[in-house]
Amino acid sequence: MKKNNRKKIAALVIMVFMLAIVAGCGGGAADNGDKAGDKTETINVGLNVELSGGVASYGTNARDGALLAIEQINAEGGVLGMQLKPIVRDCKSIADEAMSVSAALVNEKIVAQIGPLTSGNVAGSTPIMMENHIPLIAPAATAVNVTVDEKTGKTNEYIFRVCFIDPFQGTLMAQFAAENMEAKTAVIYGDNSSDYAKGLAQYFEKTFVEKGGKILATEGYVKDDRDFRATLTKIKGMNPDFIYVPGYYQEIAPLIKQARELGITAPMGGGDGWDSPDMVSVAGNEALNNTYFTNHYSSEDKDPNVVQFVEAYQAKYNKDPDGFAALGYDSVKIMVLGLEEAGEADPGKLAAALSNITDFVGITGNMSIDEQHNPVKAGVIIEFKDGKQVMNTRIQP
Amino acid sequence: MLELIQQIVNGLSLGAIYALIALGYTMVYGIIKLINFAHGDIMMVGGFVGFFSLTLLGTNILVAMLVAMLVCAILGVLIEKIAYRPLRTSTRIAALITAIGVSLFLEYTTIFALGPAQKIFPDSAFPLKAYDIAGLSILNKDVFVVVSAVVLMLVLQYIIKWTKTGKAMRAVSLDQEAAVLMGISVDKTISVTFAIGSALAAAAGVMYGVYYSTVNPLMGIIPGLKAFVAAVLGGIGIVPGAMVGGFVIGLLETMVSGYGNSLYRDAVAFGVLILILLIKPTGLFGKDTGEKV
Numbered sequence: 001m002k003k004n005n006r007k008k009i010a011a012l013v014i015m016v017f018m019l020a021i022v023a024g025c026g027g028g029a030a031d032n033g034d035k036a037g038d039k040t041e042t043i044n045v046g047l048n049v050e051l052s053g054g055v056a057s058y059g060t061n062a063r064d065g066a067l068l069a070i071e072q073i074n075a076e077g078g079v080l081g082m083q084l085k086p087i088v089r090d091c092k093s094i095a096d097e098a099m100s101v102s103a104a105l106v107n108e109k110i111v112a113q114i115g116p117l118t119s120g121n122v123a124g125s126t127p128i129m130m131e132n133h134i135p136l137i138a139p140a141a142t143a144v145n146v147t148v149d150e151k152t153g154k155t156n157e158y159i160f161r162v163c164f165i166d167p168f169q170g171t172l173m174a175q176f177a178a179e180n181m182e183a184k185t186a187v188i189y190g191d192n193s194s195d196y197a198k199g200l201a202q203y204f205e206k207t208f209v210e211k212g213g214k215i216l217a218t219e220g221y222v223k224d225d226r227d228f229r230a231t232l233t234k235i236k237g238m239n240p241d242f243i244y245v246p247g248y249y250q251e252i253a254p255l256i257k258q259a260r261e262l263g264i265t266a267p268m269g270g271g272d273g274w275d276s277p278d279m280v281s282v283a284g285n286e287a288l289n290n291t292y293f294t295n296h297y298s299s300e301d302k303d304p305n306v307v308q309f310v311e312a313y314q315a316k317y318n319k320d321p322d323g324f325a326a327l328g329y330d331s332v333k334i335m336v337l338g339l340e341e342a343g344e345a346d347p348g349k350l351a352a353a354l355s356n357i358t359d360f361v362g363i364t365g366n367m368s369i370d371e372q373h374n375p376v377k378a379g380v381i382i383e384f385k386d387g388k389q390v391m392n393t394r395i396q397p
Numbered sequence: 398m399l400e401l402i403q404q405i406v407n408g409l410s411l412g413a414i415y416a417l418i419a420l421g422y423t424m425v426y427g428i429i430k431l432i433n434f435a436h437g438d439i440m441m442v443g444g445f446v447g448f449f450s451l452t453l454l455g456t457n458i459l460v461a462m463l464v465a466m467l468v469c470a471i472l473g474v475l476i477e478k479i480a481y482r483p484l485r486t487s488t489r490i491a492a493l494i495t496a497i498g499v500s501l502f503l504e505y506t507t508i509f510a511l512g513p514a515q516k517i518f519p520d521s522a523f524p525l526k527a528y529d530i531a532g533l534s535i536l537n538k539d540v541f542v543v544v545s546a547v548v549l550m551l552v553l554q555y556i557i558k559w560t561k562t563g564k565a566m567r568a569v570s571l572d573q574e575a576a577v578l579m580g581i582s583v584d585k586t587i588s589v590t591f592a593i594g595s596a597l598a599a600a601a602g603v604m605y606g607v608y609y610s611t612v613n614p615l616m617g618i619i620p621g622l623k624a625f626v627a628a629v630l631g632g633i634g635i636v637p638g639a640m641v642g643g644f645v646i647g648l649l650e651t652m653v654s655g656y657g658n659s660l661y662r663d664a665v666a667f668g669v670l671i672l673i674l675l676i677k678p679t680g681l682f683g684k685d686t687g688e689k690v
Contacts, residue, residue, distance in 0.1 A: 226611070229651070284520055
């Protein structure tokens with residue numbers, strides 16, 4: 001008798017679970033239905049960004065910058081007589097999730113998608129955007145193969161970006177290391193699990209060697225690593241003049257901290273992946289002294305456009321905008337320019353207009369989109385001084 | 398030479414953390430022949446409790462560790478009562494699968510409750526001091542981790558060898574049915590084992606947080622697996638084996654990163670698992686207790 005009762009209870013529990021699952025799915029579908037209704041009054045803009053996971057600070061800040069731009073534009077009357085409606089979704093810093101988020105956004109009839117932030121996650125979204133002929137504007141994806149198909153050499157018709165590309169970044173830092181820092185030897189210790197970091201390392205090495213420097217060693221770590229001391233001890237023994245550490249902040253921050261703890265005093269450099277408030281909170285002010293990274297802009301720039309943006313951002317969010325916020329803002333602005341040139345809220349026409357943009361004045365610099373959908377623009381070298389990001393030099397290509 | 402000693406220092410602190418987690422695995426296996434895959438996640442919970450103790454309650458690091466150990470001891474006992482005890486008479490596979498389930502449950506509940514982002518340990522919890530001894534950089538963190546781990550292991554050895562509870566634990570792991578016949582409460586002994594094992598894992602979690610300055614919900618997976626390898630290496634079910642195994646794996650990892658290629662680090666750790674199971678499955682300290690006819 002007891003066994004029968006247990007089986008009944010088990011069956012009941014399973015049924016309750018099934019109902020819960022079905023209810024959950026059903027709820028989701030109903031939501032989608034509602035949104036499609038009010039398309040005539042608004043232009044839907046999809047924001048597919050990393051709000052959680054390994055690069056959450058990039059997506060969060062880019063979203064904030066984008067939303068500020070949308071708010072300002074809507075306040076001035078919107079675009080083509082319609083208001084912009086942002087639809088924000090979290091792709092959790094995972095490429096597969098970015099793909100399903102894009103699919104969901106496409107269902108909501110967006111005119112363009114802004115984001116994701118990292119090159120790997122943009123690659124996840126790309127097939128869906130290309131299939132549905134909807135433009136994707138990447139605020140900060142810097143790998144070359146984001147806009148250009150590696151195998152065919154053809155530019156991806158619907159993928160655009162407002163940031164510089166990795167060859168530029170890696171080259172910039174190598175130039176800085178060789179010329180400004182007068183380094184003769186360098187060690188590269190980069191993230192081996194990301195194409196972004198590998199690209200940066202490749203171009204750094206190329207330019208550094210061209211300028212007469214010597215790469216003593218190339219070491220690697222992978223995502224989610226937290227213990228770098230063994231390799232850092234090895235690097236300390238080599239005594240390089242400069243250490244190039246391309247990667248994302250979650251690993252870089254403990255890496256730099258451990259390097260300084262081990263007594264490595266050499267200057268260290270990296271790419272825009274370093275740009276996050278977490279760097280200071282994890283590594284601490286002291287560890288970050290004498291470190292540099294290439295970035296898209298500096299909030300200290302005295303250019304009136306930048307000053308205005310920084311003030312508006314601070315007023316709305318009570319924090320300083322970082323590079324990703326500025327790029328999120330510029331992504332929306334360039335999309336709006338494209339819409340105005342296209343004359344219609346049509347994704348295909350928007351894509352065509354975007355490929356022809358010249359002299360867009362953005363917060364992150366003046367840019368013209370070239371044949372590979374890459375903007376030709378300047379980059380800055382940022383230095384960490386006492387935990388603050390300070391602009392060191394601005395380099396025009 | 399100096400670099401080698403520095404690497405050894407690195408390896409010892411890493412090994413200390415693995416050893417503490419490995420002890421939990423080995424004790425639980427010794428007593429109920431279950432590989433508790435949720436153990437790494439108990440370490441993660443311990444790290445988080447330590448974090449909240451430091452930030453919300455404003456305690457110092459030692460109190461935070463004790464709080465974490467207490468909370469995780471209770472958590473360990475609860476898990477045993479809810480998830481493993483009902484399956485004591487079922488097949489071992491069932492218990493193993495449940496352990497994996499508990500592990501996933503702990504991880505994703507933490508993500509659900511606290512978000513997947515990492516939490517940063519306040520610097521004030523453990524102000525850094527580097528001791529420059531003859532060119533070696535030894536941090537007070539290294540000393541803290543290794544000393545605490547050794548102290549905890551000594552306490553554990555004392556409990557096992559010199560207290561009645563320890564005797565009961567040894568008896569139950571030797572022969573559960575005979576222990577019952579001797580009047581030992583098997584349920585209570587198992588609960589105590591889980592409590593002690595989880596407390597040690599919690600200590601490891603707090604040390605991890607202090608050492609790497611961050612805790613995140615998925616931080617228990619890889620150290621948990623490596624600690625499992627350490628436990629098997631030392632001889633699963635044998636307490637001194639887990640301690641030695643932990644330090645061996647820590648040193649091995651550091652040596653591979655330092656002198657070989659840092660990318661092969663994980664591959665070597667798990668390669669050791671395969672090797673030991675092929676060559677000496679009972680582990681370094683394992684005795685080959687054959688079937689007594």
